[in-house]
Amino acid sequence: MMWRILPKLLYKGYEFILEKNIRNSKLPQHIAIIMDGNRRYAKRIGKFTSYGHTRGADITEKVIEWSYESGIKELTIYAFSTENFNRKKDEKKSILKLIGTRLEEMCVDERTHKRRLKVRVIGDRTLLPGDLLQSIDKVEMATKDYDRLKLNIAIAYGGRQDIIQAIREVARKVKTGDIEKGEITEKTISRHLYPEENSAVSNVDLIIRTGGNERVSNFLPWQACGNECAAYFCAPYWPDFRKIDFLRSIRTYQQRQEERSRTLSNRTLHFIHNIERKLDVRDIDSQPKKLPEKNS
Numbered sequence: 001m002m003w004r005i006l007p008k009l010l011y012k013g014y015e016f017i018l019e020k021n022i023r024n025s026k027l028p029q030h031i032a033i034i035m036d037g038n039r040r041y042a043k044r045i046g047k048f049t050s051y052g053h054t055r056g057a058d059i060t061e062k063v064i065e066w067s068y069e070s071g072i073k074e075l076t077i078y079a080f081s082t083e084n085f086n087r088k089k090d091e092k093k094s095i096l097k098l099i100g101t102r103l104e105e106m107c108v109d110e111r112t113h114k115r116r117l118k119v120r121v122i123g124d125r126t127l128l129p130g131d132l133l134q135s136i137d138k139v140e141m142a143t144k145d146y147d148r149l150k151l152n153i154a155i156a157y158g159g160r161q162d163i164i165q166a167i168r169e170v171a172r173k174v175k176t177g178d179i180e181k182g183e184i185t186e187k188t189i190s191r192h193l194y195p196e197e198n199s200a201v202s203n204v205d206l207i208i209r210t211g212g213n214e215r216v217s218n219f220l221p222w223q224a225c226g227n228e229c230a231a232y233f234c235a236p237y238w239p240d241f242r243k244i245d246f247l248r249s250i251r252t253y254q255q256r257q258e259e260r261s262r263t264l265s266n267r268t269l270h271f272i273h274n275i276e277r278k279l280d281v282r283d284i285d286s287q288p289k290k291l292p293e294k295n296s
Contacts, residue, residue, distance in 0.1 A: 018247035025254040028205035030074040037211030037237025055239035082158035116148035122194035123157035159221040166192035203227035
């Protein structure tokens with residue numbers, strides 16, 4: 001009996017240590033997650049693909065809870081990419097229906113309102129069915145005034161397309177005279193990214209990908225790559241993702257921040273040292289030279 005309990009006790013102990021450690025350092029403000037591995041998870045245990053997606057949706061709810069408990073300000077999850085439209089018709093329909101169901105549940109879930117969870121959907125809504133659009137409008141309206149934790153759900157999303165549509169919108173405003181060409185900056189593009197003008201997704205501090213693949217798959221390229229965010233790639237399929245995996249990812253971010261801080265400090269000290277050496281040389285050169293004494 002003890003051998004069954006011991007692994008759970010060790011797991012909880014390790015989880016407690018991780019939680020304590022991450023609270024002693026700066027937390028990432030914005031975490032983005034590529035939830036990979038639902039289909040492989042289902043195949044591994046001999047279940048239908050839809051089962052893997054359902055289990056993955058359950059884990060997503062837990063990650064929202066962990067983010068809230070940890071003090072994360074913004075969470076973006078990659079629910080359905082533009083590339084996912086290439087999947088089989090039945091699978092696409094099943095995934096989009098599951099997303100709609102979970103959004104409807106989120107509207108009436110007391111945890112949504114207790115956590116003051118602001119839900120926004122980013123992506124090309126023209127590609128989505130009408131019933132899902134209604135669910136999106138409903139949950140966004142129900143949570144529009146909340147500000148404790150922002151939850152961005154990427155549906156029909158592609159990073160390159162996001163940038164293209166932003167550039168097109170800026171170009172349109174230049175044509176109408178709403179924006180001057182000379183006024184266009186990085187911030188101008190950022191303001192016109194999904195979901196809408198002046199409420200775009202903020203820069204990403206940490207990107208997580210499950211399932212063993214080490215790539216970011218066209219996910220938030222402007223906000224992630226442009227910000228030099230930390231990346232955490234882990235082996236578990238999304239339905240197997242645990243709280244300790246989540247906490248480890250935050251620790252990875254904190255370790256990288258500490259390394260960058262040390263590097264910056266070392267470079268600053270080296271720079272100051274070089275300046276001091278140059279100043280010392282100049283002081284020596286600027287001192288008046290003593291003329292040799294004449295023999296009487």
